[in-house]
Amino acid sequence: MVAALTRRFGDLGIAEEAAAEAFATAVERWPVDGVPPNPGGWLTTTASRKAIDRIRRENKRDDKHKEAQMVYDNVPPEPIGAIDDDRLRLIFICCHPALAMQTRVALTLRMVGGLTVPEIARAYLVAETAMERRITRAKAKIKAARIPYRMPSAEDLPARVSGVLAVLFLVFNEGYLATGPGTDPLRHDLTTEAIRLTRLIRTLMPGDGEVAGLLALMLLIEARRPARVSAGGELVPLTEQDRGAWDATLIAEGHRLVRERLAAGVAPGRYQILAAINAVHTSARDIRDTDWSQVLALYDQLVRLDPSPIIALNRAIAVAEIDGPDVALATVDRLAEALTGYHAYHATRAELLRRLHRGPEARAAYDKAIELAGNTAETAYLTRRRDQLR
Template sequence: MTHQDTASAAGIARTVDAVWRIEGAKVVATVARMTGDLALAEDLAQEAVAEALEQWPTTGVPRNAAAWLTAVAKRRAIDAFRRRERLDARHEAIARDLDESAEDTWEPIADDGLRLVFTACHPVLSREAQVALTLRVVGGLSSEEIARLFLVPTSTMQQRIVRAKRTLTEARVPFEVPDHTEWSGRLGAVLKVVYLVFTEGYSATSGDQWVRRELADEALRLGRLVSALVPAEPEPRGLVALMEIQSSRFAARVDAAGDPILLGDQDRRRWDRNAIARGRAALAQVDRLGRGRGPYALQAAIAECHAVAPSVDETDWEQIVVLYEALGRLAPNPVVDLNRAVAVSMARTAEEALVIVDGLVAQGALAGSHLVPSVRGELLARMERTQEARGELLTAASLARNERERAVLEAKAAGLG
């Protein structure tokens, strides 16, 4: 293969990856609607992706790439049915697919993306498996990306996803709308999936993009749908509030070259005030329900503190510390503690914050993540322990998997002289 061929193949691979991230959930949903089997549909869609990687460098990218992937996956499904001598089941599935538009039945979850989420969050799976599988089939995330979100090895996550798909198949879980009495039992997993998809879109864990707006937008859309399904539940509204407020910063989070702009350097005039207003309204709705603020609503309240502040220095950091303390009691997590340390450094002193971070280090929390050394480096720099700070920032850079974030950390270390 020549250098030009290699470059062309690499370009096709990036195109296929982009198509899958944007349209993958729709492809899986379409095939699942036909086969009635979510696990099989995801496997068939992945086979279609592999075929695209093989054919498109020669034939070129089709005008409608998603339709091409769907057609290939459907064809493979039909071939599989023939091999298994299940023509009757195949005919029934295709008939159901063709006749669905003519059905005059009430479908409370009409959106295929949300249908995917609720199916993958079937109670036959553990909570971890529910979330991992849904991030795979709905968010289009790789096993490596999901592993980083869960802070587990990639091999562990791959095994978890394979087992989840096998469990769905063995339990013959259909690709269908669950009865409304089952929604509450799946709600926690559904919300966590939406939250993690948004998190990956807001701050990508890998790759050469700092943000992946299409993921965040899809998460916000799904969150609104879930909130509309269960209007009496506060946490879906809290999650929508959080995503609305956080998404308001997208235009200010990267420069023209796509490089990150950190919170303290962002032009707050570029923040989307309409998104902030929608988020604050959703948070007010949570409070009106009178059932208290859950973890998502507390995070939304923290985001609100930033959104209404004219600058970093004028932010109510003491209130943010209080909110993080409440969040830590309600949903203990080392990332929450690390964020609380940052807030403490702004509200009080870097020395007090360093005690919290060093406690996390002693516990071995977030081992292998760039987050702890990056925060520790910032704190040490503010304490004028320059050499230690530079070492921590370089360690963080070596652990960061996102290229843009790595460059920011390296620049900070170099700026220390």
């Protein structure tokens, strides 16, 4: 787009400033108005208008001003570059390397992914006000640093793909278990779109192991969707799901991708390890057949790559199956400060305390998990578990 504007207005500086202003306008308007049918054309037209306004303000270059007015309503669409899909292209554009990783992901989730600020804040386990400030700072930086709107080329993709994968994973997670109290527990529209876009990236970057890993992870989780909520609207945990209801086709594809990555002989990344963990779970015909030692070994590998408290919490579930709930509880309790506002932390503690026959403490943990859980299906499940305590 910058090149096209430069050709029309004859000034690289005006073109770059106009493109940056158009991108900043999109950041403000698209989350409210929705992404336009032709985003590239919208941004190009908006940038043209910004350029015309700037020329008018400067009150010079009359000839170029007239030329700009002549082409004002007849701006051809920007070449689409390496990516045909409008939404995927916009995600790559928004995941600009000039922004910090968490900032670019949060901004893209708000602008293109369709998630609300509360949903994004819950995904990052931060306060809504903190997330709002983070997004506001990102918008200001785009404007101040004149970060240009530019169609990504094939050479741009590797530098941006990690942010794009993070966006798609968080969109998928919101669909897998919606966090808002006023939404459906499972949002099939979000999981389907995340899978679709990840498949497109896989086509663009077939040799990227983390792209394949994320696709496999999504497929193996999505395969369990038919068994995740009961007819009464209650969440069904993995231990109680009807495995005959799982989608065998999605599982087979996910397993194939995991095997391909193992055969590649390359050290796996975060998404590949998470996919392998889910492959172990979906390989077991019954919960009692789960190879928990393999799950724990994979989590040990994952912790070295991503020593986050949420990974440590998930690892503790495998520890409970091998070393017992008392050992797992000691691990979980060390995460209290980091995860005190995370409902799954309290739900995990409640289940471990339940297994240790510490009823009053388990009830208090269930109460806290119910207070923090926004999903109606999960709240129903936790309430039933709490009320079953003697």
